[in-house]
Amino acid sequence: WVPPPVFRFRFTSELMLNCVSSSQLKATLSLSEGSICIKANAQSCGECIQVAETCGWCADENFLTVGESKSARCDDLESLKKRNCAVTKIENPRGSINIDKNNPVTNRKKDGSDKLKPEQITQIQPQKLTLTLRSGEPQTFELKFKRAEDYPIDLYYLMDLSFSMKDDLENVKNLGTDLMKEMQEITSDFRIGFGSFVEKTVMPYISTTPARLINPCTGNQNCTSPFSYKNVLKLTDKGDEFNRLVSQQQISGNLDSPEGGFDAIMQVAVCENQIGWRNVTRLLVFSTDAGFHFAGDGKLGGIVLPNDGRCHLENNMYTMSHYYDYPSIAHLVQKLSDNNIQTIFAVTEEFQPVYKELKNLIPKSAVGTLSSNSSNVIKLIIDAYNSLSSEVILENNRLPEGVSITYKSICKNGVEGTGENGRKCSNISIGDEVSFKISIESQKCPAIGKTEVIKIKPQGFTEEVQIVLNFICDCQCATKGEPNSDKCYEGNGTFECGACKCNEGRIGRLCECSKDEVRTEDLDANCRKDNGTDICSNNGDCVCGTCECKKRENPAEIYSGKYCECDNFNCDRSNNKLCGGHGRCECRKCICDANYTGSACDCSLETSTCLAKNGQICNGRGTCECGLCKCTNPKFQGPTCEICPTCPGVCAEHKDCVQCRAFEAGEKKDTCKRDCSYFHLIKVQDRNSLPQPTDQSFPLTHCKERDANDCWFYYTYAIRNDTKEVYVMEHLDCPAGPDIIPIVAGVVAGIVLIGLALLLIWKLLMIIHDRREFAKFEKEKMNAKWDTGENPIYKSAVTTVVNPKYEGK
Numbered sequence: 001w002v003p004p005p006v007f008r009f010r011f012t013s014e015l016m017l018n019c020v021s022s023s024q025l026k027a028t029l030s031l032s033e034g035s036i037c038i039k040a041n042a043q044s045c046g047e048c049i050q051v052a053e054t055c056g057w058c059a060d061e062n063f064l065t066v067g068e069s070k071s072a073r074c075d076d077l078e079s080l081k082k083r084n085c086a087v088t089k090i091e092n093p094r095g096s097i098n099i100d101k102n103n104p105v106t107n108r109k110k111d112g113s114d115k116l117k118p119e120q121i122t123q124i125q126p127q128k129l130t131l132t133l134r135s136g137e138p139q140t141f142e143l144k145f146k147r148a149e150d151y152p153i154d155l156y157y158l159m160d161l162s163f164s165m166k167d168d169l170e171n172v173k174n175l176g177t178d179l180m181k182e183m184q185e186i187t188s189d190f191r192i193g194f195g196s197f198v199e200k201t202v203m204p205y206i207s208t209t210p211a212r213l214i215n216p217c218t219g220n221q222n223c224t225s226p227f228s229y230k231n232v233l234k235l236t237d238k239g240d241e242f243n244r245l246v247s248q249q250q251i252s253g254n255l256d257s258p259e260g261g262f263d264a265i266m267q268v269a270v271c272e273n274q275i276g277w278r279n280v281t282r283l284l285v286f287s288t289d290a291g292f293h294f295a296g297d298g299k300l301g302g303i304v305l306p307n308d309g310r311c312h313l314e315n316n317m318y319t320m321s322h323y324y325d326y327p328s329i330a331h332l333v334q335k336l337s338d339n340n341i342q343t344i345f346a347v348t349e350e351f352q353p354v355y356k357e358l359k360n361l362i363p364k365s366a367v368g369t370l371s372s373n374s375s376n377v378i379k380l381i382i383d384a385y386n387s388l389s390s391e392v393i394l395e396n397n398r399l400p401e402g403v404s405i406t407y408k409s410i411c412k413n414g415v416e417g418t419g420e421n422g423r424k425c426s427n428i429s430i431g432d433e434v435s436f437k438i439s440i441e442s443q444k445c446p447a448i449g450k451t452e453v454i455k456i457k458p459q460g461f462t463e464e465v466q467i468v469l470n471f472i473c474d475c476q477c478a479t480k481g482e483p484n485s486d487k488c489y490e491g492n493g494t495f496e497c498g499a500c501k502c503n504e505g506r507i508g509r510l511c512e513c514s515k516d517e518v519r520t521e522d523l524d525a526n527c528r529k530d531n532g533t534d535i536c537s538n539n540g541d542c543v544c545g546t547c548e549c550k551k552r553e554n555p556a557e558i559y560s561g562k563y564c565e566c567d568n569f570n571c572d573r574s575n576n577k578l579c580g581g582h583g584r585c586e587c588r589k590c591i592c593d594a595n596y597t598g599s600a601c602d603c604s605l606e607t608s609t610c611l612a613k614n615g616q617i618c619n620g621r622g623t624c625e626c627g628l629c630k631c632t633n634p635k636f637q638g639p640t641c642e643i644c645p646t647c648p649g650v651c652a653e654h655k656d657c658v659q660c661r662a663f664e665a666g667e668k669k670d671t672c673k674r675d676c677s678y679f680h681l682i683k684v685q686d687r688n689s690l691p692q693p694t695d696q697s698f699p700l701t702h703c704k705e706r707d708a709n710d711c712w713f714y715y716t717y718a719i720r721n722d723t724k725e726v727y728v729m730e731h732l733d734c735p736a737g738p739d740i741i742p743i744v745a746g747v748v749a750g751i752v753l754i755g756l757a758l759l760l761i762w763k764l765l766m767i768i769h770d771r772r773e774f775a776k777f778e779k780e781k782m783n784a785k786w787d788t789g790e791n792p793i794y795k796s797a798v799t800t801v802v803n804p805k806y807e808g809k
Contacts, residue, residue, distance in 0.1 A: 037055035037074050043071060043501070049135065050135045050444060055074055056080055059477050093475060095139050097130075097131055098132075101127040106123065123146055123458075133440065133472065143456070145436070147430050149430045150187050152281065153283060154235050154280055155179070158261070162199070168372075171374045172374055176238075191278075193235040197263065258291040259290045263327070265327075266331075270335055282340055282460075284336075298326055307331060337459065344367075344380075348369070363393065364388055368381075388460065392434065392459075394459075395457065400446055403469065404441050404443070406441075407422035407438055409423065411425035422437075453467065481495065485500070487510075489506075489511050507543065513543070527540075537563050547563055580600045605627075619636075629641050654726065657676030661676050682727045690702070700716055707732070713728065
């Protein structure tokens, strides 16, 4: 049997929901949170609460309307309330934080009388929490860290004893007592140990000839046999013992320049008992003047087995160097971190760049420049320790799938950090306290089990915070489910949280259908309103003979009805608003709010918008329809029929009647009694006695008109209680006649003054013209020249006679 298309789609979506996580649904749908709840198609309360933090499940048995699918119970909280699901029926479990162990950080003084054991000192608070997580809801707690004063320190000095380090060994022989004295300034509980390394004891790293195995050095140099790593001195608080044993050490030798220091570091990290590490600050000083071999280099000596990261010390000697390859850098980082060891690389200037790159790969490590003979090793160690201890960096172990963690640091002087900087604080002095805001969020429930444990600790410290994670994977109401309930068709499901959770092989809102026995032809007829309509009005799917309406992109838009024939978004609109914004859409018909009517609820029954200033509806010139005035007389218009563009105006309309009745004059003097008795006339003494607009509760018009004699008369026109009243000033305001003498005198004086002004102007122009002509004459006179050489009748009066006999003697 092949299920029809409708059922094939439904089965596929159900299978997808079982396989796809809520976080994947969020990424796929890319919708708002409210829409995610609807679109997730959750079939149970447990599935619903995994979708998003804002999703809730309505457990009210009678919540769904005809045509709504079971998944419609899952919606955002506000939508459920608007859909009339009682608050007490909304399943919305929340996460919580419970602090199980919260010992305060230790306030300890170095010179105090109370000497605490390392395990009694607390630098991190709290120590254990239990978090209950719901998908999409982060839980945030505060973690405090305080550097304890006089905190114990274990320092292990690991030295390269190849031949090039001969002069360095002499300076290290007194390191124990000297370093003890310097470290007393930092802690009263200090222990020191010593180890040495050379290289793997196979070719080509060393010479394997019998003579070279006894003395690998050339010439008259007396060297000890080559070895990989030797634990010379277990951690001790006796500096003299350190000096004595180091003084007994001899230089060895090898063939190649890189050394086998990584083998030694691995053994120092994992051989906890043999080295004597305590749960305190652990420092490893790695001293060398050469590079290092790492994973893969062992193939040169025929060693192919990767380093197993286990302790292989026998009689304080590493015995498996010929069997296991060098460790990789990543392997070394893991073991150093697991054992809370902070590494100080004391190397010569030549190899500083190499070890600085290595430092960037190893957390909580430092690099110092070692002088050629190691004379500055104590200062190097002190400086490196201060640098390492002034910074705290939080780290966590591997997180369960679907769980994320974020950090926010509140460091010294209130400096805050987020992202990767949220994990650390720098420039911390002894006694300083810093805090971290840590948020943990789950995106889905774990596949197996409901409890996970993660640990957070500062790098290089043994203390840690244990966090137990419990996951909310189902609703509380699911525990009260009724298996094989009578509320589900023939007991084919568990009735929980107000809905049927169908047994395997059953489908339908009440589990009324079997996947193997469904016949489309028999059931489709139940999903048609009549033979001429589409199945479920083409707005839903026919499932078990019942319409389950489709969901819209907008979760507020819903199909409903037995045949999905109704919706709440296809009603008439007004001002681009559904039902004009004054009603709700039910089955494609507007149900209007009070005081509204019409197909789009756009007709208001309120008359307050039609009230004119005189308190009348539409000024008595129209009717109020849908909150607007409809004027009965077409010549009136305006919001309250107050405007009449073609009317002459109140004052001009009543001017002749007021004039004839008050002053027995004007055009209607002869017909006054017949045409002008429609108002009540009241005379007053002056203009101030006329009614004022502020004194009246009815419309009042002030008028000022002029008669044929150019006299003004003043009156007011008003309608009070359907009675027309006219107040008129009983005296005309006629202008006084003009005074002739001043006018004539003024005209004569004006003419005289104008004449004088014209004469003065003419005289001034003449003076200016004469002066210009005279100046022109003077200029021409100056420029005149008389050229006598051109006169044809001119003869000179001088005669010149030349003596022909004169020879100039």
